[in-house]
Amino acid sequence: MFGVTILGNNSALPAYDRHPTAQVVTLNDQLLLIDCGEGTQMQLSKYKIKRSKINHILISHLHGDHYFGLPGLITSMGLLGREHDLHIYAPAALETILNLQLQAGNTELPFSLHFHPLENFETILIDEKKFTVEIFSTEHRVPCWGFIIKEKRMPRKINIEVVQQYGIPAAFYEFLQKGEDYTDKKGHTYKNELLTIPNKPAKSYVYCADTRYVEKNTKICSKATLLYHETTYLQNCEEKAALRFHTTSIQAGKFAANADAHKLIIGHFSSKYEFLDDFLKETKTVFPNTDLAIEGVTFLV
């Protein structure tokens, strides 16, 4: 299972029962939390997501609607007896803030908190057995990063009928999976393509918030299986969006189209909008395969 569950889809301040930004990415048995607006720990409880399974937390930037829920989540993890490590990837200033908060509360966490300042990374942020997380810069009023979460390419599958037909020894199967050819004792070589079949293609989830429209990022985010792009305003607020370094519905659609994404979800709606239908309508005129990032919904990658 590779999916993303929306916990908060609103920008700036909570409104109409929509919460500030937070998303949980599920990668088999691993959970990654992306951004952590105020109330995220309540949303995790509401949607029955186990916070103990979250080992990585990525914070895109230091506007409060993307991280004011983090100190509460961390201290709650401690109160609930967490003992395994937690990794936080965020702009450097957050480390100082968190440390001051822990110190002021005389709080000793029962687990190790590893802080990784985003400024220290060029591209690869996390390199796990089954996935990587890469970062890229967006253009916002403060330094802000986007995240690309990519499955690692799955090994090729043994074509059992064919390998048995040619009598390839089972001990060599693991090398076949890695793409090697097989040469028998007589010196005859069997091409890997003959003996194996390709596995499912590696999938990717791209998280892109907050930002104005940045054409060069369509290349960096190219061919995302699922792309999340912020869409703070409808198209008639294009000037305001530019001024505040945010994106409109049409711009988000254009970004997905130019990045050749498979599917787009849009969120980070301004609190001025009670209803969201027009966001979907406008974005779909440019990129039909779009959905609203509705809270509580899990999108499969």
Added chain:
Amino acid sequence: MFGVTILGNNSALPAYDRHPTAQVVTLNDQLLLIDCGEGTQMQLSKYKIKRSKINHILISHLHGDHYFGLPGLITSMGLLGREHDLHIYAPAALETILNLQLQAGNTELPFSLHFHPLENFETILIDEKKFTVEIFSTEHRVPCWGFIIKEKRMPRKINIEVVQQYGIPAAFYEFLQKGEDYTDKKGHTYKNELLTIPNKPAKSYVYCADTRYVEKNTKICSKATLLYHETTYLQNCEEKAALRFHTTSIQAGKFAANADAHKLIIGHFSSKYEFLDDFLKETKTVFPNTDLAIEGVTFLV
């Protein structure tokens, strides 16, 4: 109207749809916020309390369940265009934390934020036309303060029948209200008690969290019209309560009885309790006029 509305009644972490501590005190047209756990701004919206009317925020101590909602509330006030001053009374370290957060988000508030470190006050924290706020120390794991919000004694009322009977000039009424006697041209003095009647007695609301049982504070909180006392545990957890500098149901009742309070409300319930009935049952054995601090309920002082 002098009342207190409960926004959060849970301790440490949110549970069973109970929120971390926050209360709004209404004093005619003024609102005071006491503590501001995560999600307070959402609770204010839920109960339709106008955040623009909050001019004073009191933070008892720097455990996260009492202030992690503050940065979000403040930045939201800014986003909503607040222009009038806001006063925060809290332990000094919070000023550094808030400033770092505003700086990291490159946030310029459109209103003046006045920070008043609680350490700087002996007793009187706020002295307004119609009320005062006094502070006192509780005994907790970190420095913690309680608050006494007192109406100022109302002026005495003119006894119209009597003043007309004696022909007291109307120009002297304001001095009568202040308690002065009246002496006429012939040198005859009319005692104030004869010409006026006492107004309603001044009422007080005492907020006492977090703390272990502190006998000497029953004197400081003496004769509260309405007393809020933390009650984290039931009586069978007395040892745990002492260890963690918290109070049990029976101890809270004893505190109210020894302080000769008129009415007690109890809150700050541990997340280990799904149901609260036993808190009420136990506390009432010692102090019958007790209510649970249920979220959304307004208690008149």
